[in-house]
Amino acid sequence: MKFAQLKSLPLLLMFALLLVGCSGEAEKVVEKPAPVHIESGDECHVCGMAITRFPGPKGEVITEKEQTVHKFCSTRDMFAWVLQPENVMRKHTLYVHDMSQTEWASPDDTALIDAREAVYVIGSERKGAMGQTMASFSTEAAAHDFMKEYGGEMLRYDAITLEHLNTEMPMGDMHGDMHSDMHGEMKH
Template identity: 80%
Template sequence: MKPVRLTFLPALLMFAVFLAGCSAETETAAEKPAPVHIESGDECHVCGMVITRFPGPKGEVITEKEQVVRKFCSTKDMFAWMLQPENVNRKHTLYVHDMSQTEWDSPDDTALIDAREAFYVAGSKRKGAMGQTLASFATESAARDFMKEYGGEVLAYKDITLEHLSTEMPMGDMHKDM
């Protein structure tokens, strides 16, 4: 009987090693990519405007399969792209600026946060690249503080719809200072 038990021991050890290897691969695959710095010449994926020439929060999407980075001059443009039927159900990695941690006129990329965990203020008096924008914040309390000063409505990522993006764009001011 002892020789039979010893023959199963190596197979059992191999199976344990296999399971450990599989779990490590799952953890590696689940890691999300880090945000990418927005360079001075980068153009918005939706409108083609130079991203850094405009105030307000920006956005970026890193596609799930190809790991392609798409950058946006405003959170409004990022949501316009994300809410398209071909993108809405994908698990892309999304980043936006935490505007409680950076300047409105020139957001710093060290303040990029997970867009799905952020809170947004829609309809405020603050303008971004595309006129009214969705001001993004890491906490609901920071979003509410911003709303008290500039107006608007606080929303979670899941609550944003195309209707929140359908504000008029002041075309006369869009290309000022270019």
């Protein structure tokens, strides 16, 4: 009987290793890819313009399955691509510049943040590539400071629609009553 038990031991060990291997796969946490630096020769995935020749925040999308990097000359162009019906439900990794951490004229790629967690100011006086753009910030406080100087309306990622991209947003003055109205409209 001991021989039969020893004979089945390797089989039991293999089965145990297989179970551990399977459970390890199920528990594996998928890390999001790191942002990719925007180089001087890179062109916008939407309009083909040289990305680094223009001011304002830029964007990039890393596709989930292929891990292909699409770079954009502005946050507006990035949203124009992301909000297309064939892209809107996908779980791509998205990055934008935190404009509270970098210069408007030439954003530094060390200031790239998760676009889904950013706060956006749309309709400000500041222009990017293609004119009107959305200033991106890591905090509401930074977005409010920007709006005090340049106007605009604050929106969260999930609140931005194609309509915001297709129309010029009214210039907002964030003093007085408008501040409380805006804050109440924000999605969290």
